[in-house]
Amino acid sequence: MIYISLNHFIYNLEAESRIWIDFEGHHPFIYQIDKHGYNTTLMDGTHPLPANINGCFINHQFLFHFFNFRNSQNINLFPVFIKDILSFCKDEKTGLHIGEMYDDITSSIIKTGKRIDPVYISNIEYFNNSVKNVVENINIYASDIYNKYFRDNENFELQIRLRYDSNLDKPTEDPNEYWLKYDRVIEYTKENGILKEHASSYKKLNEPFIGLEISELQPNGSFRKITKPHTYFNEAKLTAIALSIRFALLNLDKPADGRFLALDDMLISLDMSNRAKVVDFLLEISDKYKIYLFTHDKMFFEYFKHKTKRYQGEWVCKEIYMDDGKTPYIRNSEDYLGQAEHFIKQHEYEIAGNLLRKAAELLCNNFLPAKWQLSTEYSKLDLNGLIQNCKRYAEESELNDITIFEELDSFRKFILNPASHDSYDIIKYRYEVEECLFTLKSFQAIEVDSFLEYGTKLSFELKTPLPNIEKYKFEIILCDDFRVIKQPDAEPVISKGMINYRVIKNEIPGNIQSANTTIKKFYDVNYSKSDKSRSPDYLNSIIELRTEEPIGSFIL
Template sequence: MKRIQKLHLRNFKAFRDQEFDFTGGPHDPDGRNVLVYGNNGSGKSSVFWALYTFLQSVGKTPPTDIAKYFVPLRDGAPETYESLRYVFAGPDEEASIKLTWADLPGAATVTTQQLGLDKAGADPLNEQQPLSVAQRTRTGPASGTDTTIREALLSSDFIHYRFLQDFYQRSNREGVNLWPVFMRDLFPFYQTPLFSTPAGNPQYLEEVLRIVLETAHSRRRWEKKPKEEFEADYITRANEAIGLFVNSVQTNANAFLRDQFLGGDESLQIELNFTKQLTFDLLRFAPLSAIQREWRNNIEDLAIILSVRALRPGHSEVRHYRPQSFLNEAQLTRIALAVRLGALLTRPANSTLKLLCLDDLLISLDMGNRKHVLDWLFGDNGKYCQEYQIFFFTHDRELYRMLKHYIGRPHSGKWRVLELVNNEQFPKPQPSLLDGDSNDHFTQAWRRFQAEDFPACANYLRKETERLLKEILPPADLYMYPNEKGETIPMPMGTQLDKLQQLFIKLGKGDNMGKLHDLQLFKQILLNPLSHDSFSTTVYQSELHTMLVDTIPELQKMRRSVVAELPSTGQKLIYLTETDSENTRYTYTIELYETLWAYTFPDGSVAYSHPACQVLERIDDKGKKTVFNKKQGTCEGLADGYRRICFALGKKPEGGGQPIPLLPKPLHTIITTTI
């Protein structure tokens, strides 16, 4: 059994660069079922279509069939109109979907594959430059040889709310013809025993239809056989295969409708009739596109008609051939779900990676009918939650709360809950990812922003800023000395922000503050006023959004960690090793008077604090010891001590030409806490 651990989208649909982690964290690396909540436009469907596109790629040939989803969209170039590329991406930027999956349990074997276009190369849709296509199309699913992904495609299902529209977005004069639905969503995944592959395996129904169509169009082939023989070998068997599949879907759909929605009642039944079937003349004279991959569009005038049979005690049976005129939207939704989930039960069961992706599937149902579907999904001792990796997407807050209740039940498996947020009024919407199980200040700020409760949003942003400053600044920069009552008083936020700027400058990062330069401004116009008088202060919505998407995430990247901490009693010694110009190795014993900190900055660089210290002694590699008195060994800081050591050894320290000499990076190459 395998599960997806991570999904990384780069310039795909709504996302510029976003990684989704579906595990339980470093100590629980197994991929989980996933619940994603977000308002319209927040990027939920982008995740849905990323998973769908990745799995579908195994059946795409040539490479341009994959590349078309990642190329820049160009006016007047129809070959780019299927692009799913992030619209604000530059023409030379990478666009890709990266998927990581692993075995259960424990993620013993981890596999990562990437699909998309890199930064280099010519136009990948130019058929005159096939090499550039190969260079820009990543290996992996695009090659069509990955067994795991191919099996996952055939065993998984992606059910989108638009699927339901095929059932009831028709006039009352029309019947409901589900042939396009079967062609698009069902035939590619059903194996019929009536046709075999060259290897002797059952053939997929979509492939059967392609072969029949091409054979009917091939004059060289059909002229060698009488029409009757061709019909017996191909058309009659193909119609029989389609009929058997349609009947199996009907049987499963009625069982689902009866057991999940009607409480065992069989008074309402679905009928699927393959009324307009394949004929030789229909196939022979159908227009065959020169582009073979569009052959599906050339099989027309076929029909699988949906009707409803109503059985009422004491009354005659009634058939409704236009159910959209007889049933309401909720009832039609139940039928559509029954048909689609009935087809799911015909899928191969032997895949090690099986996904069930449901995008806003229950929005047309009331709470009672939603409960019926969720009872099925989470019932049978969690059968489907264990057999499939479920991805459930919704924008409905009540359904989201309902689902969170269900996933907390026994046997529902482990779940990862995520929230996506976006604000459509900004020119370049950037979805942000939140932990749906979290109620921290930052998550609450986003939720208040989405609800347009801007004063509360600002209040939570202030709390998050205070929390982060406590994690980043050393204790001496956070608190004032005890007052006359002996109380330690926190410094005002403005003072703490000044200390943050001084920290950047002191450690040689003054030019790297970037988006953090605006913290003081935001503190003055947003955080401070709104915390005291939220009703009379003008709320700057754009600035709040900037804090949410830029400033606070940048501050969250900063870290302060202990390298060497002062004990409550006794000395704290560290040992610094360096060589002189003749390559003689010396180990210096240094006593720290302050804690030695390591700071990670938003750009990923690391710098170290300069605690006051004293060099006590040194020992060379032959065991000769030199002891320093207090005047000789006292240093303004560790960097000052290192600079003096280097000059004494005839070496120039790294960063020695700067106003405040910096310690080498990485620090662990010259300093240890034990000898």
């Protein structure tokens, strides 16, 4: 699409005219010609990659391209770098990613009249130095990462070194032209079957060259240079080298700041023993990076879940499927409700019903204190006993809404009863299974957190009204672990439990007494007899003696 702009005021002869070309949908740059010459600007003033991106993506294509060279070829990693590495390397001075610099330089050659704009040449030099800095950083860490995390014990150590030398720095016998430049470049043509080099007939941009040198430690302590690593090492070792180079750019000394690392099926070519090494590395750096690991390999998925079990709460594992309408949906892995929802969509209602039963048992046990999960003979309650105790515990803790537990009790008799699945109406059963799932999700939304522990000491003071003013101080010792129960869109409720207490009337201590009650009810009963000069809110009026803070401050 071509636009000719006359500043929208064609009668204004003083206005500066320009012609600009936008290849809409194909390139992020606008090409512009005006009285200052030929230049480019970024469309809408934005770059194709957001400058504030703080992470990187790695997929199996990165590993494939890293050593996808013919045996006769020298390894030039620049195409891999510009596609998969430099796009994520941010230059702090300009705020640009180095890949953006390259796009800017190669999208057009900036001229002033017939001469190359000095700024353009300066941009090339700045780009070269930026790439050199990246390469030097990789050279500091890559060998150590490989030898520490990916080398088999029986294999020799490797030295990994990248080359991006300026023409002044490189050895005279090195034929490669590493740095990007705008000049006559070396070209190769065949003459009588012989490959000959010659300078190009006009100036143009060359393709930069990032070389790779691998040296292997020998038994005598010296290092032997591997001329063509892609023909010498097997695929697993080449993958380990590539990952070591990529991971060398991760800033592991910097505190976590929201950086992420996304890995998309990059390990499909490795056997499980080599995948395990990568997993161990990722687990070690997971405190510095948010890691997103994608795979279609079920065995590897299960292995990774197993490895992350000891990092409880730090990792979330999810599975992606398609429903009947080919719409993707995500379910939590190893979550009974997520699995039940999955099997409902797959029309496996009996399996879903059994998973809902397991979910109900788990949710009841999480909701109830340990002693409420036992019968009078101290044996584990079945689901019926658990649901009945949940109802009673919720009522006695004065929850606002206990309909969830009543609904759960009704589902227990059919959906959550495995003996009832032998004969049923499919349509009706699906509806009831979905209703049960909804109820259990509502149950799951109730949060139960630790609040005040057994042995905690509390106190509050009240006065009787006129004319007979008397001062009462209540000292309480908790004989249970008290918990805070939070229902969505409702005020937090403190659970019921045993307390020992005594009342000090006009500084005269009374006897120790016991009660099975809620803290709120205990306060409200005594507050109703007072002169109401204190706050009616028990969370603000009752003090935890060790910290001398209101108990409301302990609700997170």
